Amino acid sequence: MTLDEFKKACDEHMFWCYGTSSIFQRRERKLKSRREWITYLGIIGPVVIGSVVGAFGKDWKIADVEILPILVVMASAVGIGQIVLSMWALVARWDEAYGSAQESVRANTALYNRFKHLRDFMTQDFEEALREPREENTRQETQDLKQSISEKEKRYAYHESMRYLGLPCRVCRVVPTGKASKCNSCGNW
Numbered sequence: 739m740t741l742d743e744f745k746k747a748c749d750e751h752m753f754w755c756y757g758t759s760s761i762f763q764r765r766e767r768k769l770k771s772r773r774e775w776i777t778y779l780g781i782i783g784p785v786v787i788g789s790v791v792g793a794f795g796k797d798w799k800i801a802d803v804e805i806l807p808i809l810v811v812m813a814s815a816v817g818i819g820q821i822v823l824s825m826w827a828l829v830a831r832w833d834e835a836y837g838s839a840q841e842s843v844r845a846n847t848a849l850y851n852r853f854k855h856l857r858d859f860m861t862q863d864f865e866e867a868l869r870e871p872r873e874e875n876t877r878q879e880t881q882d883l884k885q886s887i888s889e890k891e892k893r894y895a896y897h898e899s900m901r902y903l904g905l906p907c908r909v910c911r912v913v914p915t916g917k918a919s920k921c922n923s924c925g926n927w
Contacts, residue, residue: 744864748857751875752850756902757895758882759846764894765885766839769832776827779820783813838885845878894927 739747787809790798798805827833852871861867887895900907901914909923919925 739864741864744868745857747868748853751853751871752857753899753903754895755846755850755853755875757899758879758887759843759850760898760902761887761891761895762839762842762846762882762885764891766836766843769836769839772823772827773832773836776820776823779816779823783816783820787813835885838881842878842882842885845881849875849878890927893922893924897924897927900924 787806790805790809794805796806849871852874856867856871859867896907897914897918899905901916904913906913907921907924910919910921910925912919912921912924914924918927
């Protein structure tokens with residue numbers, strides 16, 4: 739293996755590690771937001787009812803209309819929504835997916851940095867220098883593939899890696915900007 743082949747191999751691994759990390763960062767953000775909504779919906783009803791009763795009493799009326807029963811109905815509707823969302827989160831295993839996404843971001847970022855450092859490291863035995871990081875990368879790829887990466891997510895990863903590294907798409911020849919395009923290689927995500 740020549741120095742150029744070695745650097746090219748490191749660059750290729752960096753490219754895919756960065757893209758995979760981008761996929762799981764995106765998943766992590768979505769799942770974090772969804773989990774926050776479940777928590778918020780579980781708290782808001784009781785807090786509003788407790789605050790209204792604490793501030794105005796249980797017999798508070800506006801234009802001879804009792805407010806507490808209206809708030810209880812509204813809080814019940816929110817509570818039902820929260821229960822449904824919580825059941826969906828349990829069935830879809832959001833907590834597990836969130837933890838897996840966090841772990842993948844951490845591992846792929848570490849691999850990216852490792853290949854970047856390795857690319858600039860001076861060595862005579864290129865094959866040996868790549869052996870352990872490639873094995874670690876293969877193990878991480880296996881873990882990531884268990885998370886069912888979609889074709890759209892693969893295009894997103896490709897797009898984000900090219901954008902980050904300033905490389906043009908091999909199909910449309912445009913350096914991605916962070917916005918989805920119509921290109922079937924780097925867009926449509």
